[in-house]
Each structure stands twice: as structure tokens, then as C-alpha cells.
Amino acid sequence: MESKRVTETRCFKVARVFPTDVNNHNTLFGGRLMSHIDDIASISASKLCRVTAVTASTDSVDFLHPIRPTDSVSLESFVSWTGTRSMEVFVKVIREDLRTGERRIAATSFLTFVGLGEDNKPIPVPRVIPETEEEKKLFETAAHRKEMRRIRREESKKFADYLLTKYPWE
Numbered sequence: 001m002e003s004k005r006v007t008e009t010r011c012f013k014v015a016r017v018f019p020t021d022v023n024n025h026n027t028l029f030g031g032r033l034m035s036h037i038d039d040i041a042s043i044s045a046s047k048l049c050r051v052t053a054v055t056a057s058t059d060s061v062d063f064l065h066p067i068r069p070t071d072s073v074s075l076e077s078f079v080s081w082t083g084t085r086s087m088e089v090f091v092k093v094i095r096e097d098l099r100t101g102e103r104r105i106a107a108t109s110f111l112t113f114v115g116l117g118e119d120n121k122p123i124p125v126p127r128v129i130p131e132t133e134e135e136k137k138l139f140e141t142a143a144h145r146k147e148m149r150r151i152r153r154e155e156s157k158k159f160a161d162y163l164l165t166k167y168p169w170e
């Protein structure tokens, strides 16, 4: 299986914050940001595997600073690590105050994508080669995150066995 440089999976997206994007506190609605994150991350994953890539999980979205209508919101994503058939994508969200130019990391997220073959089953994905300090740091720490995900997935499966599929009105 071929390898690709992390940078070959890198994507950028810059957007304004419109009135329809904000919540009652006049900051970017969390669901809107999560949609941006999943959107850009899926493109990074596709750039690596070049087959249909589906989101298997999102570890978390850490909202570190609010994003306001006077800010721009920039997202950067890349595949930070791969397993055998899974891809870890890192997304960094930067908010820039358009009046002052001040920038802050507003949110970060790790997502896992799986590339599907023609039978809709997971298939092996190319490896990534980290080059920058940021890429190397994320690559070196990925095995631990993968193990945490494995444990959480097992717990989710066990938990699902207890949940009902019955609707409240039935």
C-alpha cells in the first residue's frame, strides 16, 4: 500500500459568521461548527483513500473560545494518523477578529473515518508520513488515542444492548 505525505490531505476553509449561523448568545452555533468540522475532515480523509469515506466517530469537539459575527472562522484539517482500515483526522479551528486581526484557536477535534470498498466494507488505507513538528506530534500521540477509542467503542456497544428501540407512544 502506497504512503502519502500528511500535507497531501490538508484542507482549508474560511467562512464568515452570518446571522443564521449564531445561537441566542450571538456566537457561532455549536452544531454549525460541527457541520463545518465533519465536512472538511471528510475531504481530508477522501484525499487520502480516494474511495467513499464515512465518519466512524468523533472523539470530541472542544469549544475553547466563542466565535462572534465580527470574526472569521478558519478550519484546517489533515489526516494525522492511519490504522489498518481507519484514518484519524485532526481539525483545528481558528477564529480571527476581523477588526483587530487577533487570532485564537477556537476549537479542536479528532475524527475517525473509514474508507469503504465496493461491497461497503472497510478496506485498507494508505499510511501517512508526518513532516512538520505539528504533524509529528499528532502522529506520535495517535496510538494512545486509538486505544481510548477502542475502549469507548466497546463500552458503546455494550451500552447499546440495554437501550430500547421502542417509541414513547408505542
Ligand SMILES: CC(C)(COP(=O)(O)OP(=O)(O)OC[C@H]1O[C@@H](n2cnc3c(N)ncnc32)[C@H](O)[C@@H]1OP(=O)(O)O)[C@@H](O)C(=O)NCCC(=O)NCCS
Pocket: 053, 054, 055, 056, 057, 082, 083, 084, 085, 086, 087, 112, 114, 122, 149, 153
Ligand atoms: C464505520 C463502519 C463502516 C465501521 O464498520 P465495521 O465493519 O464495524 O468496522 P471494523 O470493526 O471492521 O473496523 C474497521 C476500522 O475502523 C475502526 N473503527 C470502526 N468503528 C470505529 C469507531 N466508532 N471509532 C473509531 N474507530 C472505529 C476500527 O478500529 C478499525 O480500524 P483499524 O482497521 O485501523 O484497526 C460502520 O460502523 C458504519 O457504517 N457506521 C456508520 C457510518 C456512518 O453512517 N457515518 C455517518 C455518515 S458518513
